[in-house]
Amino acid sequence: DVKVTQSSRYLVKRTGEKVFLECVQDMDHENMFWYRQDPGLGLRLIYFSYDVKMKEKGDIPEGYSVSREKKERFSLILESASTNQTSMYLCASALGGQPQHFGDGTRLSIL
């Protein structure tokens, strides 16, 4: 069964810090995604990657960057964390147009 693992379930950081959220999948999927989820706003796509070192902006990329140096790992980076980036972050992977497989999420608080 596909496993998508996010490095932290809960994370607390301070304003201005550089924050790294890590995601690893074990099924050789070429596509990986980062979403943030906020009450009443559903899932919003931040960035996605369709191959190693390839990335595209999603709907809300501002304040974020990503890195995909290996196929199984997709990192989300908050360059300078701000309080409005407090949210639940979900990582997902998929093979082609197949359904996405999600990690359990990282609840990030920026103080």
Add this chain to the structure above:
Amino acid sequence: AQSVTQPDIHITVSEGASLELRCNYSYGATPYLFWYVQSPGQGLQLLLKYFSGDTLVQGIKGFEAEFKRSQSSFNLRKPSVHWSDAAEYFCAVGAPTNAGKSTFGDGTTLTVKP
């Protein structure tokens, strides 16, 4: 551009009652359609998917959904709801190309009364 509308933000049903969650999509061609469920504090889990063929699809946990092209709908149903079905449900539309990107609805929260 593709889009998904889930008209009901919150639905409450009694345990044992039937359930229907609505989903309307906008997409130029035949879409890939999905329903996911999210329990509190968890990621999303796939309930069922539609790619082509039979318009009535069966999923896990006793759920089914029907694709109606004329109505641009993909409603989720369950004949008898269990307390453990209380969760948030997301409809999504995707495509065979476009790097597997899906567009998600805003979700419907299901509360089950005892």
